[in-house]
Amino acid sequence: MINDDKFDIVIVGAGITGSIIAKELGNQCEGLNILILEAGPGKSGDFESYQKYNDKFYQTLAKTPNSPYTDPPFAPSPSVLDIAKIEKGKPDTNGYFVQNGPLPFLSNYNRNVGGTTLHWLGTTLRMCPNDFKLKSLYGRGVDWPLSYQQMQPYYRRAEFEIGVSGNVEEQSILGITFKKDYVFPMHKIPQSYLDNHMSEGLKGVTFSDEGVEYPIEVVSTPQGRNGMPNPLYRNEENELGFIPVGAVGAPDLGQRCEGNSNCVAICPVQAKYNALKTLDAAVKNKKNKVTVLSKSPVSHIEIDAKTQKVKQIHYKTYDTSEDGTQTNIESHVVSGEIVVLAANAIENAKILLASDACTTSGQVGKNLMDHLVYINWGLFPKAIGAFRGPGSTSGIPNMRDGEFRKNRSAFRVEIGNWGWTWPANTPESTMLDGIYAEGLFGQELIDYIKDQTSRQFRIGWEMEQLPSEENFVSIDEKYKDALGNYRPVINYNFNDYEKEGAYIASKVSEKIYDILKIDVRSEYEKSSPGYFEYIHEVNGKKETFEGTFAGAGHVVGCHRMGTTKNNSVVDSNQRSHDHKNLFVAGAGSFPTLATSNPTLTMSALAFRTADEIVNEFPKNKSKKK
């Protein structure tokens, strides 16, 4: 409960974007009264409630990304278990999403305090410079209203906040540059035995595409995961070195990644960054007042007809009795000088649509995007140590950019460290095969499981999905949740640009499998929700290529940023063109998906937005920064 109904800043969503903005305002200002409204349950400050997530993970049957967390009907989260093939003309309404198709949107997010960073993998790649200029360089999608150069200082701040482990030299590819003498806060996370084995086997190997040779080089991936601090690191703002941040409420835990091999669904010790850390710091900074209200989903915002500013924010609270039989629901209204929607791309769009806000561009809800992951898998001839370490410690990044982007998707490549867990739910399925298909028990069963699993290899090729008119979020009176708030209605499809990308990926893949003598075991079933067939011409002959796309959990688009109020919802500071006191922030602002996982760029944008908001409160600006 809160007594005030007027705040300086109201932030909707206690995920990474909202938390960074709140913390940064706290760092730069004094005396601000900030409210954060979070739809889902959860606490920011204690480890006890996090421990409940851990226990839930251990005991849950289907260990999906959202499985450790709470999922009340009053603020439901989408689940990967609800993703199914869609019958023509029959929307799939089984889950939280209403999926109109023709294909289902394949990803989920998390509505709890801490947001989807509770289950993110932790990949913190920067975008490459050409990612910002897809239209002008390759005639596809749109350009960003920002350049890599402009983003650099924000990337550095985001890398400090998240605590990135990486190696600058190895990341200085694809035109990505760093400030002179820059190092990441921590040394790179050791690459897995598998990474090193592949690296050696693929030395000097290239792939030829459209007359260009691309090196198939295994490179470490920067990660938001505690490793060994780099003593050379100096934070630009305060000249301090980097000290790893442990678990919230149990700071001795999670100082270093311990190899729990469970970044998704939950790092049990919080060695992997999550937004609870940033939120906790924001709340504890007493120069300002930061109040977090959980279980408080926003239904809509109210626009003043005259000023076109956000006048009020409408939200409901739900409180369920301990025995679960009764829920007390109340409606509330608050106002803020500045309002920030930071509730996830789809949720932001949903709130704007429900509020009839930001209508000029007609872009709200449009261009929903996700990396489409073409996965394949096989068996190495010898043990490569699967099922150990962070989910991925390396990739093959050199095909993230090239002239080919005129014709097909660029992709980043993620090498998996957890065997066939993702595509085939091993080792459980291996055990079941051993018992049922092979009729084994005792030592023979042990030998079978050992032999199969220790050689398992999985690789993911993440296609950059283009912004497309066909992919959008809308709302419909017919579909509401238990509080009466709208559920997202999604229209979604893949196009040939991405399928052609997957086809080329399959060719690179074949080469890798061949050189490393990996026995192909991938199977693409017509019944899979992401199954596709792609008929295209190869050397003048028609050929059918089939595969399956999985979602990457990268929910991007729906309120794109741009240069004018006619072509975009927000400007490059994530300020709404239509409503001057409204910011709509997060990966939803990305005009294109790019070839990096979105979290780092989303965090960098949050810093940029925080700076812009600070300028709105000149009287509150701290004397010393």
Place this chain on the structure above:
Amino acid sequence: MNESSQIDFFYDISLILTGYNRVKLNGTGQGELYFSTVKDILGKNLIKDFLSEYELLKSENKSPKALNKAIQTELFKDPKWGPVCKNIIKLWYMGKWYKMPTLWRENYTTSTLDEDKIITPNSYKEGLVWEAVGQHPPSAKQPGYGTWAFPPKN
């Protein structure tokens, strides 16, 4: 076999079905819990019959090899006892009780406890499938920073 010695026979047949020795099985700390799980779902009579079948085979087959063979043909492949054997393996390996096959349920049990479930958070952590894989269960028994770079033990 009296009721108090049943658990010893349960451990005994578990050794053969899982392939792990008594020290390993004891080390999980889950044996009593698993035995009571099986007993509660099968009921007093069925568990007794099952373990008695095993006791008989054990007395008839003195060499481990012969006993293994006998368990395979008389229990593991048997329509009545096969699903029980398989569930005992899965219990030790995954810490999870899998709902029995429909046909078996129709014939042998009406227990409402016969549902898919992971027995306790610790059962998950003690799943012997990870021992077979040669690695730790995800989110538990973490091997330490950087260990994933070491060559796998064979």
